[in-house]
Amino acid sequence: MGLPKVKYIVYRPEIGAVVGALAVAIAFSSLTEAFLTFDNLITIMTIGAELGIVTIGVAFLMISGEFDLSVGAVFALAPLVVIALANLGIDMFIGFVIAMALSMLVGYVNATITLRAGIPSFITTLGTMFAIRGALLMLTGGFPLKYKGPVHPLMVVLGGRTPFEFRMSAIWFLIGVAILAIILELTPYGNHVFAVGSNVVVSEEMGINVRKVKMTNFILCSALAGLGGCFTLDRLKMVDPLLAMGMELEAIAAAVVGGCLLRGGYGSIIGAAIGALIISMVKCGLVLIGVQAFWYQAFIGVILVIAALINAYISKWILKRR
Amino acid sequence: MSASMSRTAAIVLAIVLLVVGIAAGYGIGYATLKPVTKTVTVTSPTTVTVTVPSTSAAPAAATPAVTVTKTVTVTVTPKPPAKKWTVYFIPHAGPADPFWACQMRAAQAAAALLPEIDLKFVAPERYGIKEQIELIEAAIAKKPDFLIVTISNAEAMDPVLRKAIKAGIPVLAVNIEDYRPEEKRIPYLGYVGMDERISGEILAKAAFKRFKAITGRLPKRVVVGIHQPGLICLEMRTDGIMKVAKELGVPCDRLDITMDPTKAMEILRSYLKKHPDTEMIFTLGPCGSHPAIKLIKELGLKGKVYHACIDLSPKILDAIEEGVTLCAVSQQPAAQAFYAVFTAYLYLKYGILPPMKIPTGPTVVDKENLAIIRKQVKTTGGA
Numbered sequence: 001m002g003l004p005k006v007k008y009i010v011y012r013p014e015i016g017a018v019v020g021a022l023a024v025a026i027a028f029s030s031l032t033e034a035f036l037t038f039d040n041l042i043t044i045m046t047i048g049a050e051l052g053i054v055t056i057g058v059a060f061l062m063i064s065g066e067f068d069l070s071v072g073a074v075f076a077l078a079p080l081v082v083i084a085l086a087n088l089g090i091d092m093f094i095g096f097v098i099a100m101a102l103s104m105l106v107g108y109v110n111a112t113i114t115l116r117a118g119i120p121s122f123i124t125t126l127g128t129m130f131a132i133r134g135a136l137l138m139l140t141g142g143f144p145l146k147y148k149g150p151v152h153p154l155m156v157v158l159g160g161r162t163p164f165e166f167r168m169s170a171i172w173f174l175i176g177v178a179i180l181a182i183i184l185e186l187t188p189y190g191n192h193v194f195a196v197g198s199n200v201v202v203s204e205e206m207g208i209n210v211r212k213v214k215m216t217n218f219i220l221c222s223a224l225a226g227l228g229g230c231f232t233l234d235r236l237k238m239v240d241p242l243l244a245m246g247m248e249l250e251a252i253a254a255a256v257v258g259g260c261l262l263r264g265g266y267g268s269i270i271g272a273a274i275g276a277l278i279i280s281m282v283k284c285g286l287v288l289i290g291v292q293a294f295w296y297q298a299f300i301g302v303i304l305v306i307a308a309l310i311n312a313y314i315s316k317w318i319l320k321r322r
Numbered sequence: 323m324s325a326s327m328s329r330t331a332a333i334v335l336a337i338v339l340l341v342v343g344i345a346a347g348y349g350i351g352y353a354t355l356k357p358v359t360k361t362v363t364v365t366s367p368t369t370v371t372v373t374v375p376s377t378s379a380a381p382a383a384a385t386p387a388v389t390v391t392k393t394v395t396v397t398v399t400p401k402p403p404a405k406k407w408t409v410y411f412i413p414h415a416g417p418a419d420p421f422w423a424c425q426m427r428a429a430q431a432a433a434a435l436l437p438e439i440d441l442k443f444v445a446p447e448r449y450g451i452k453e454q455i456e457l458i459e460a461a462i463a464k465k466p467d468f469l470i471v472t473i474s475n476a477e478a479m480d481p482v483l484r485k486a487i488k489a490g491i492p493v494l495a496v497n498i499e500d501y502r503p504e505e506k507r508i509p510y511l512g513y514v515g516m517d518e519r520i521s522g523e524i525l526a527k528a529a530f531k532r533f534k535a536i537t538g539r540l541p542k543r544v545v546v547g548i549h550q551p552g553l554i555c556l557e558m559r560t561d562g563i564m565k566v567a568k569e570l571g572v573p574c575d576r577l578d579i580t581m582d583p584t585k586a587m588e589i590l591r592s593y594l595k596k597h598p599d600t601e602m603i604f605t606l607g608p609c610g611s612h613p614a615i616k617l618i619k620e621l622g623l624k625g626k627v628y629h630a631c632i633d634l635s636p637k638i639l640d641a642i643e644e645g646v647t648l649c650a651v652s653q654q655p656a657a658q659a660f661y662a663v664f665t666a667y668l669y670l671k672y673g674i675l676p677p678m679k680i681p682t683g684p685t686v687v688d689k690e691n692l693a694i695i696r697k698q699v700k701t702t703g704g705a
């Protein structure tokens with residue numbers, strides 16, 4: 001009775017991410033005593049929540065076999081729209097709804113171009129990323145756009161500080177992880193996502209509407225990216241057009257570290273969330289050691305390669321199992 | 323290798339990495355604190371009583387003084403180092419920008435002279451206000467003794483800096499100050515740097531004066547290339563230049579040239595093509611100045627299109643000597659970093675409060691005072 005249970009735990013996709021997170025946490029705590037402090041934990045959660053909410057969307061899409069490189073641009077677009085409309089006098093709640101609709105529209109455009117024209121999603125979303133960044137620069141003239149009004153309840157609800165020092169964004173992140181993980185693991189739709197990512201032809205033949213699944217995932221991914229951007233409203237109260245540049249690659253790295261295969265069909269939302277927290281821990285840990293920020297990129301690169309190697313073993317194992 | 327073995331191998335590899343990580347962490351920790359055993363040889367005079375047999379007829383000789391060599395083993399534990407104050411220096415851009423590479427080096431040189439200061443210069447790879455704020459948040463967890471930051475965006479940084487000040491961490495502003503009215507301003511200890519409200523004006527006036535001295539008239543058109551749009555100090559410099567240009571009736575455009583030198587060259591090239599009557603290019607930092615100088619030389623426009631800039635570098639000084647750059651305004655970044663670190667030291671060790679402003683510029687540099695500035699650039703990498 002004991003052995004099958006252990007096997008069940010050990011064969012989960014998250015195991016690599018959990019071990020990795022423990023390794024990073026232990027390594028940093030032995031190098032600096034400030035790592036295991038409450039303040040640092042809050043900072044890790046704040047940075048991790050914003051990256052994390054984007055990562056779980058990217059992971060969900062990756063499992064269904066597609067990429068979205070425009071998430072960073074959407075992350076900047078959504079709060080920009082909210083602030084621009086708020087500065088014109090439009091209530092922030094309405095601005096938020098419009099921003100979310102716009103984010104989902106980006107997802108729809110990504111999906112349509114990819115699915116109709118058959119262009120790899122990597123290329124499509126690269127194009128939309130450039131287009132949106134260009135639009136942001138044109139709209140702002142390169143200036144950061146500052147929010148001139150008083151603190152709006154929406155800002156506090158999305159990303160404000162709670163009495164426990166944590167930001168609301170961390171709570172939304174955890175809720176998002178729970179919802180997506182449940183959908184992926186415990187619902188038929190989740191099964192369809194895995195199926196579509198593993199083998200599109202077989203999924204079609206089994207009656208799964210592949211187009212609908214991928215379209216939904218693209219829209220969901222962009223929506224989560226827009227939501228993540230709105231988390232920064234309370235923290236920064238401004239958006240500069242270069243906000244979150246490079247986040248799309250961090251999110252993909254976090255998803256891979258979390259156990260998602262680049263080729264799709266395998267992965268875990270919880271693992272991706274842990275992957276985002278690993279990246280966040282590395283960022284904070286390096287600051288506490290006093291190391292220059294460019295080590296962070298090198299570090300993430302090394303972790304990513306190790307995670308990819310481990311993923312490669314898993315990939316072989318799955319193929320052999322079939 | 324069978325399928326289940328690959329899986330197991332992956333798990334084993336991960337656990338091995340985990341163990342290695344822990345071992346490395348502890349190993350580094352212990353290596354610095356291992357007590358050292360030293361063998362010390364001691365020489366001391368000791369009287370030894372020797373029993374001489376009484377069969378000898380001669381009287382007992384005076385007891386000889388005997389030198390005994392003792393070997394004593396002493397365990398020495400290294401004394402804990404003199405109190406180190408942790409000072410975090412967190413600007414909005416890192417050493418990828420030559421200006422900040424110079425500041426980093428100067429700050430580290432200052433810290434090297436002050437053994438009680440443990441300086442941590444941490445900056446985002448790219449210019450990023452969000453990243454800078456995150457680094458500050460992360461540093462506060464370490465409860466440093468002093469924080470030196472650039473106020474790249476006063477509103478966004480207000481909460482995190484006020485939080486630091488409330489937590490008892492003194493904050494010093496460097497390079498960019500809080501330009502808001504006094505009631506709203508972040509209550510930092512002081513500001514080390516140049517007043518950006520006047521730097522652009524001084525540059526423009528100096529440049530136009532020198533242009534007039536050469537050609538006898540004002541330029542037909544000028545352009546300002548800004549490499550970090552939205553950064554308030556650069557925007558203020560631009561405003562100062564454009565104000566002077568407007569007063570004198572010289573058409574002046576503002577151009578976003580980005581931090582990428584290749585892109586900057588192309589953007590300026592297109593601008594010059596579109597506006598062939600442009601006679602002066604203003605740039606606001608080495609990031610923009612190097613491409614501008616390169617472009618003027620490449621297009622053979624020396625003597626037709628002049629360059630003037632704020633902040634120096636060795637290339638810019640060569641350009642001044644060659645006559646490509648008319649003049650430059652310097653804020654002496656090395657001085658900013660030096661004064662900032664020393665201010666922290668004086669505060670922490672002696673409780674000396676810095677003055678509200680320690681100006682390090684603006685100083686106008688041209689062919690006349692090139693020599694001393696060359697020395698500054700040679701020794702610090704910037705000026």
